[in-house]
Amino acid sequence: MIEAEGITKRYGDFLAVDDVSFTAQAGEVIGFLGPNGAGKTTTMRILTGFLPATDGSARIAGHDIFNEPLAARRAIGYLPENPPLYPEMDVAGYLEFVTRIKDVPRARRRSAVESAIERCGLKDVHRRVIGSLSKGFRQRVGIAQAIVHDPRVLILDEPTVGLDPIQIREIRSLIAALADPGKSEARTIVLSTHILAEVEAICPRVILINQGRKVVDSSLAELTAEGQSLEDVFARVALRAGEAA
Ligand SMILES: Nc1ncnc2c1ncn2[C@@H]1O[C@H](COP(=O)(O)OP(=O)(O)OP(=O)(O)O)[C@@H](O)[C@H]1O
Ligand SMILES: [Mg+2]
Known part of the structure; x- marks a missing residue:
């Protein structure tokens, strides 16, 4: 791998x-x-x-x-030291944006975002603006963006x-x-x-x-x-x- x-x-x-x-x-x-x-x-x-x-x-x-x-x-999914989060975007919107950058086929984007939200424990905040989240939740968003396209290597x-x-x-x-x-x-x-x-x-x-x-x-x-x-x-x-x- x-x-x-x-x-x-x-x-x-x-x-x-x-x-x-x-x-x-x-x-x-x-x-x-x-x-x-x-x-x-x-x-x-x-x-x-x-x-x-x-x-x-x-x-x-x-x-x-x-x-x-x-x-x-x-x-590859990559969580950098300082994840490139967009503070003005909401969590779900940002993850959807990442699926586009990562070339996830359109038909699979929604389920990819939902699955990353679920797995990273972001359900309760998925409509919140990233800039308003606590550090820990921003870190979870960072991990979610790393896994949202279901990469083989993390x-x-x-x-x-x-x-x-x-x-x-x-x-x-x-x-x-x-x-x-x-x-x-x-x-x-x-x-x-x-x-x-x-x-x-x-x-x-x-x-x-x-x-x-x-x-x-x-x-x-x-x-x-x-x-x-x-x-x-x-x-x-x-x-x-x-x-x-
Ligand atoms: N752009 C750069 N120009 C010059 N030196 C750099 C640059 N980026 C990193 N370094 C140097 O390369 C070395 C390795 O840095 P790196 O960030 O990979 O370490 P690290 O193992 O991740 O450390 P940490 O545990 O502090 O995160 C350090 O001495 C750092 O100062
Ligand atoms: Mg380091």
Whole structure:
């Protein structure tokens, strides 16, 4: 579903992402971890076609993000760090607008919007103007716009940041349900977070990057097999980086 090969991003002399490769299959939920500035957002923006890479290539559901950007982007749902919400639009109207951008056939738009509203718990606010919603509800709208066209691959940049504990729990179960949707095809989900408990709760696989390089790519079970917590693993990696700097 995702094949990333040697993704590299330079800003002048600064190497923000350094030769990151990984593949992810349908049904996988990957926790994408790393200290502040590690390169998570940059990698996600490259994978979703929002930022050109300096080097490397990536395929999403078989489509090259550089040579077939439209097909690749149709297969992707992306929750950016700051979702591009239109504050003056109402929730349902905005989601309908997104289905058009994403080329959802006209006949399917209404049901796509209704389904995203339902799954993200937005029923009670679907006629409200986005600018009047609380942060948590705006985050749900951000997730709704990422899933409304039923993409096979979801890239979520800190999906639960700023949410209250109840909403965090709801969004986590939504993410888990999206990964394993029962009858329909399984999706591939990559989510970045600083909440390690979140990874332990919903991500069977962990990719840790540090100073732009992939340093861990392992199952959660393997990582924590010898009684060490994910926090131990994270701290060790971040500490090593501090010594090197
Ligand atoms: N446009 C830019 N020009 C120069 N440097 C940039 C630019 N965008 C990002 N960077 C740098 O690239 C590095 C990686 O940033 P990125 O936002 O990908 O980190 P991150 O892992 O998402 O961090 P966080 O956990 O804080 O969200 C940082 O050092 C950042 O300052
Ligand atoms: Mg980031």
